[in-house]
Amino acid sequence: MLSCKDVTQLISQSMDHSIPIGKRIGMRLHLLMCKFCSRYERQLLLIRETVRGIVATEGKPGELPEETLSEEAKERIRKSLRTP
Amino acid sequence: MAKPANHDPSEWVDRYGDYLFRYAMLRLRDRSAAEDLVQETFLAGIKERRSFSGNSSESTWLVGILKHKIADHFRHQAREAPLEDNDLRDQPDSSPFDGSGHWTSGPTDWGGNPADLYREKKFLDQLTKCLSGLSPNHANAFTLREIEGADTGEICKVLNVTETNLWVILHRARMLLRRCLETNWFERSAKKGS
Numbered sequence: 001m002l003s004c005k006d007v008t009q010l011i012s013q014s015m016d017h018s019i020p021i022g023k024r025i026g027m028r029l030h031l032l033m034c035k036f037c038s039r040y041e042r043q044l045l046l047i048r049e050t051v052r053g054i055v056a057t058e059g060k061p062g063e064l065p066e067e068t069l070s071e072e073a074k075e076r077i078r079k080s081l082r083t084p
Numbered sequence: 085m086a087k088p089a090n091h092d093p094s095e096w097v098d099r100y101g102d103y104l105f106r107y108a109m110l111r112l113r114d115r116s117a118a119e120d121l122v123q124e125t126f127l128a129g130i131k132e133r134r135s136f137s138g139n140s141s142e143s144t145w146l147v148g149i150l151k152h153k154i155a156d157h158f159r160h161q162a163r164e165a166p167l168e169d170n171d172l173r174d175q176p177d178s179s180p181f182d183g184s185g186h187w188t189s190g191p192t193d194w195g196g197n198p199a200d201l202y203r204e205k206k207f208l209d210q211l212t213k214c215l216s217g218l219s220p221n222h223a224n225a226f227t228l229r230e231i232e233g234a235d236t237g238e239i240c241k242v243l244n245v246t247e248t249n250l251w252v253i254l255h256r257a258r259m260l261l262r263r264c265l266e267t268n269w270f271e272r273s274a275k276k277g278s
Contacts, residue, residue: 003185012255016229016236036190043191044258046201047265051211051230053202058110059103059143066205067109068102073119078097081126 002026007037011044090142093130100143104150111154111227113216121157125150151232155242158224162243171221172252180263191262194270207269214264221245222257229254 002010010027013019019027031038069077091099104125108118128149129136136145182188201207215223225243228234234242240250 003181004187004190005181005185008259009251009255012258013251015258016251016254036187039191039193040262043194043262043266046194046198047258047262048230049199050201050207054110054208054211055231055233057202058107067106067115069097069105069119069122073105073122074097074101077101077119077123077126078094080123081093081096081130 002030004030004034004037007031007034008040011037011041015044015048090136090138093126093133096126096129096146100146103143104146107147107150108154110212111231112157113212113223117157121150121153124153128153154232155228158228158242159244161220161224162245165220167221167245167249167253168219171219171256172249180259192266192271194266195274210265210269211261214261214268217264218257218260221253222260225250225253226257226261 007027007030010019010023014024014027018024031041101122104122105118108121109115112118112121125146129146132149136142140148180187180189215226218226221243225239228239228242229236236247236250236254240247243250243253245253
């Protein structure tokens with residue numbers, strides 16, 4: 001029997017590569033019965049989706065993140081480009 | 085087909101500086117390192133200008149250079165701070181499982197799956213804070229996998245770890261990040277909402 005600790009490892013592994021069928025079935029059966037582990041899986045997938053959303057909107061005007069280069073840094077970089 | 089416009093490097097800072105800086109900040113979470121890499125990217129761009137084929141836009145080409153610089157930065161960090169036992173083992177006082185592998189305190193209910201979370205500036209700030217709280221190996225592995233979308237083979241090369249160790253690192257990184265977001269974002273917004 002897989003423990004919750006084992007299943008959380010398998011959830012993470014299955015997000016990076018395919019896992020052997022036996023383990024996959026064991027994991028799915030466990031997830032059907034275990035509220036905490038299925039919640040854990042949903043939350044990891046939500047984090048993944050959210051990060052992908054952030055990356056997908058990157059570089060579009062008005063989207064996150066909003067940080068800009070400081071004027072000092074800009075000036076420093078301009079200078080370094082003039083004197084290579 | 086018209087070639088995309090090229091600009092003189094003297095215009096690069098104003099045209100692409102902020103965009104490249106944000107790109108670097110999301111991955112490095114360190115202002116001065118991000119500024120340095122933007123500068124290095126432009127300098128490399130000037131040197132390699134002849135190799136720019138014009139098949140992509142100038143900004144895509146520069147981001148490509150920056151991506152390499154970021155990977156080099158992670159490679160360097162991995163050499164400076166090689167893998168420690170702490171990166172691979174559950175700390176007894178922080179493991180959420182008991183001796184037989186059952187949850188001692190399971191994940192709490194986050195109240196639905198907010199689909200628009202990625203638009204919230206404050207969430208991004210919290211995510212950045214939580215990532216900065218991880219060890220560099222955990223944070224960089226997560227960044228390469230989830231932000232850069234690299235496959236595990238590439239990440240192993242950058243961080244100089246075996247595939248088996250990388251699985252453990254990613255598992256630990258996700259577990260710690262999930263808990264940090266639960267404590268600092270989801271449980272707080274649940275309290276605010278009630």
